[in-house]
Amino acid sequence: MKQPSVTIIGSGNVAFHLGIALKESGFPIVQVYGRRMERARWLADKVSATPADSLSDIHNGADVYFLAVSDDAIESLSQKLKLPGKVVAHTSGSQPTPSLQTVSARTGVFYPLQSFKIGRKVDWTHLPILLTGEDEVLAKLFPLARALSKHVAVITDAQRSALHLAAVFINNFTNHCFTIAREITDDAQVDFSHLTPLATHTVKQALEHDTRDLQTGPARRNDLQTIRHHLSLLADDPALKAVYESMTQHIQTYYDKA
Ligand SMILES: NC(=O)c1ccc[n+]([C@@H]2O[C@H](COP(=O)([O-])OP(=O)(O)OC[C@H]3O[C@@H](n4cnc5c(N)ncnc54)[C@H](OP(=O)(O)O)[C@@H]3O)[C@@H](O)[C@H]2O)c1
Numbered sequence: 001m002k003q004p005s006v007t008i009i010g011s012g013n014v015a016f017h018l019g020i021a022l023k024e025s026g027f028p029i030v031q032v033y034g035r036r037m038e039r040a041r042w043l044a045d046k047v048s049a050t051p052a053d054s055l056s057d058i059h060n061g062a063d064v065y066f067l068a069v070s071d072d073a074i075e076s077l078s079q080k081l082k083l084p085g086k087v088v089a090h091t092s093g094s095q096p097t098p099s100l101q102t103v104s105a106r107t108g109v110f111y112p113l114q115s116f117k118i119g120r121k122v123d124w125t126h127l128p129i130l131l132t133g134e135d136e137v138l139a140k141l142f143p144l145a146r147a148l149s150k151h152v153a154v155i156t157d158a159q160r161s162a163l164h165l166a167a168v169f170i171n172n173f174t175n176h177c178f179t180i181a182r183e184i185t186d187d188a189q190v191d192f193s194h195l196t197p198l199a200t201h202t203v204k205q206a207l208e209h210d211t212r213d214l215q216t217g218p219a220r221r222n223d224l225q226t227i228r229h230h231l232s233l234l235a236d237d238p239a240l241k242a243v244y245e246s247m248t249q250h251i252q253t254y255y256d257k258a
Helices: 013-024 037-046 071-078 135-148 157-187 192-208 224-233 238-257
Strands: 006-009 029-033 050-052 064-067 087-090 106-112 129-133 152-154
Touching: 006 013, 013 029, 013 037, 013 106, 013 135, 029 037, 037 050, 064 071, 064 135, 087 135, 106 135, 106 157, 129 135, 129 157, 135 152, 157 192, 224 238
Parallel strands: 006 029, 006 064, 029 050, 064 087, 087 106, 129 152
Antiparallel strands: 106 129
């Protein structure tokens, strides 16, 4: 059976990984759009597609269109695109389906729940691909998603929005906590790798147990002297001190209520 063809709008992290994964799974990539021709061509060359740097050059020769651009650009870009009858999906965790309604009557969401960075390898085999849309749209998106991953589910806009918020805490904020920890250890000239077993243990335990039963630390024990000492170490960095105070307070209030 002929595989549906795809056009990718965007040339960033998700456009790159999705384009490569779809091509490797046998889906022809027709066009790659990027607002800078040099970027569009760079990705188009990798997936054997034609580059475009103008939305007016996007033609209706593909079956499915992926809008993998920044969240804030989805709606404004959609207003400039007309692809009547085509299946058009964005890849955002936070934007609702109606943000695409001016492009086509057949729109949906193809949200790969993972952190993507060009140059960092991604294993798609068990990567959750969360779809939203009407049945007719899902029928087109489902085979593409299943060709990439064993973990495909259909969810609502509200469920995707909640998952995205949770993902920001699990990935983006946690990653930033690692950055803060690295700055602290670098400043003190102590080897960051002393923290590696703790980091590994934390993630392993969090995935195997209910984290509400695992919380430890000065905030949980209400060790006020230690908290005051930590705040004094952060005296020169009011923004980080505020983060520490806010997290400490949140943990204390959370367990006071429990
Ligand atoms: N990265 C992730 O981990 C991840 C995971 C799941 C879903 N997503 C979602 O996937 C989408 C793309 O994310 P990303 O990480 O790939 O972003 P990204 O790497 O920052 O790439 C964004 C792309 O959007 C283009 N763009 C931004 N504003 C534009 C505008 N006004 N007109 C035309 N093009 C514009 C950028 O073009 P330039 O290169 O010219 O700036 C770039 O090609 C977002 O909706 C995001 O929420 C991301």
